[in-house]
Amino acid sequence: MREIRALPLSAAAFAPFGAVVSAGLTAGLAANQGTAVRFDFCAPLTSTRPAARGNLAVFRSTQKSLPFEVRLLERHPCSTQTFLPMVCTRFLVCVAPARPDGAPDDDGLLAFVCGPGQGISYDVGVWHHPIIALDADADFAMIAFEDGSALDCVEQPLASVVVVTA
Numbered sequence: 001m002r003e004i005r006a007l008p009l010s011a012a013a014f015a016p017f018g019a020v021v022s023a024g025l026t027a028g029l030a031a032n033q034g035t036a037v038r039f040d041f042c043a044p045l046t047s048t049r050p051a052a053r054g055n056l057a058v059f060r061s062t063q064k065s066l067p068f069e070v071r072l073l074e075r076h077p078c079s080t081q082t083f084l085p086m087v088c089t090r091f092l093v094c095v096a097p098a099r100p101d102g103a104p105d106d107d108g109l110l111a112f113v114c115g116p117g118q119g120i121s122y123d124v125g126v127w128h129h130p131i132i133a134l135d136a137d138a139d140f141a142m143i144a145f146e147d148g149s150a151l152d153c154v155e156q157p158l159a160s161v162v163v164v165t166a
Contacts, residue, residue, distance in 0.1 A: 003163045006066065006092060006111035009118055013110075017095040017126045019043035021084060021119035043121035047145030048078040052152075059083070059140045061091070061133040070094050070111075070162040073104045073127040074155045079145040082121040083131050085114075088138035093120055094129035094164060104156055111164040127156070 007013065011020040021042045028037035045054070073096055085091065093112045096104040104127035113134065114120065122128055131140060146152045 001161045001163060002106075003067075003165055004109060004111055006113045006164050006166060009093065009112040009114045009120070014093075014095075014112060014120065016097065017128070018080070018120060018122040021082065021121055022117055043082060044080060044123075045082065045121075045143060045145075046080045046124055048124065049145065049147055049151070052079065052145035052147040055142075055144055055146045057142045057144075058086070059131060059142050061131050061138045061140065063133045063135065063137050064092075065134065066092070066164060066166045068092060068132060068164045070109065070129050070158065070164060072155055072157045073129055074153050075104075075125050075127045076122070076144055076153055077125045078151050080121055080124055080143075082119065082143040084119040084141040084143075085116075086139040086141055088116070088133060088140065089135040090115055090133075091138060091140075092129075092132040092134055092164065094132075094162075095122070096127040098125070098127060104158070106158050106160070106162065109162050113166075
């Protein structure tokens with residue numbers, strides 16, 4: 001069993017796995033007759049399957065606490081996947097690079113604590129753990145391209161448990 005410490009989410013640290021979605025990370029434009037600032041193209045929304053449809057779903061995540069045991073990872077080999085908190089204080093994101101054979105590199109697993117105002121978008125094929133609410137149950141809007149096939153989501157058990165601590 002290996003132990004890793006969860007780090008605060010930052011755009012730079014998360015960049016190898018996708019994008020942090022948050023107001024103010026890029027220049028914004030005045031919108032809505034000056035009552036808002038609009039930040040465009042915060043993350044790519046990509047699908048490699050022409051028949052896959054965009055799916056905007058809502059996930060209700062049951063609160064868990066740290067330390068948390070990571071036992072499996074998943075990936076979406078043909079689509080980005082974006083999570084935008086709707087009702088949430090903090091949540092845990094765990095990601096891992098792929099080995100040359102395509103399997104997740106358990107030794108490269110990283111964990112991030114995301115705070116209010118932060119969402120994330122995983123790049124196509126990025127290994128990650130399902131979203132974990134930390135302080136209370138949480139609701140997330142999720143965007144991915146799906147066609148109902150096995151390529152929508154691939155799961156892989158880890159060779160050994162990784163414990164994420166605060």
